Amino acid sequence: MTAPFTLTRNPNELGDRDAMGLPPTLVTRLEPEAVARAVQRLRELTPQKLVEVLESPTAAIAERYAAGTLLALAGDPRIDPFDPVMVDVPGEVVRLGLSTEELERVVERWRPVGVIREWIEKETPEYDIRLADFRIARFPVTNHEYRVFAAESGTPWLPTSWTFGTYPLELANHPVWTVPAEAADAYAAWLSARTGRRFRLPTEAEWEYAAGGGDGREYPWGATFETDRANTVEHGPLRTSPVGAFPAGRSPFGVDDMAGNVEEYVADEYAPYPGGSVVDDDLRRETGGYRVARGGSFTRFGDLARCRRRHGRYGKAIYAMGFRLAETP
16 A cells, blocks of 8 residues: 555655655654553563564564564674674576566556656666575664674764764664665675675675565565555654564565665666666766665655665655675675
8 A cells, every 4th residue: 555645746855754744743653552561571581582573473563573672672682793694595597677568557556655757767677687696684784783893993984873873772683774885885894804704785686686586576575565564654663673573574585674674775886777778867866876775664655665666865864774785605
């Protein structure tokens, strides 16, 4: 479903709350009382049991969020800054991108939330590419992992989501945001040097293949947008969520959070696909050129959570930019 309203202007021309379809009054999506009750029920569980709740497709979002919050404070056993959980993706010749015949369908589907034709045109045409075997992180890089990097490297790129540059302890297992693409590259280089492994950002093609499985599906879970499968602005908590807290949205390869939560930089600068033309949309006119991001976020609608959607960082607070790692075997 899309939002029960229509944006009559490009969302980049609106204030952040208007672009998100939010009223000027208080909005509470994650009921504090429900989360508090869940904390009371779960607080005696072991970390491994909390992981089971967090990743349960049948648990309510308040239960999953509460389990994730307890894990953030107690130490999430899934998060090791020096040994991130990686998923093997076999090499293949795959068809990616959007066929020109599908362009108008997608534009009309998402026009009510301000999507314009130029944004979707960047996904065309379809093209074939041979991908070698690679590995991709199951989760985007978290605040905890980025804190270790920042402490060891002395990086000047502190996330703007860290108020006054201070580490948000209670969000340790949430994805880090917002950082520039250069910080993501620096993180991968630091971890490679620290571990002797070959970490990097995924290419656009690798990211899209890992998200959709190469069968042309719209979303990691299938053909239809479903609001309970991803942390997007439609029905999400309007904040980041612990990684892996939307297990029903897992990709065919078993990769989490490839739709919603935070947008993810890839290795590529924007360029047209083979056989396509440069699309000089408002993002390119604003930036002159930009690093591609994928996957949508908690501040954006489901159109950005599509596996094929190409995006980038615009100079607005609602652009929640994070990243995940890839690895060359």
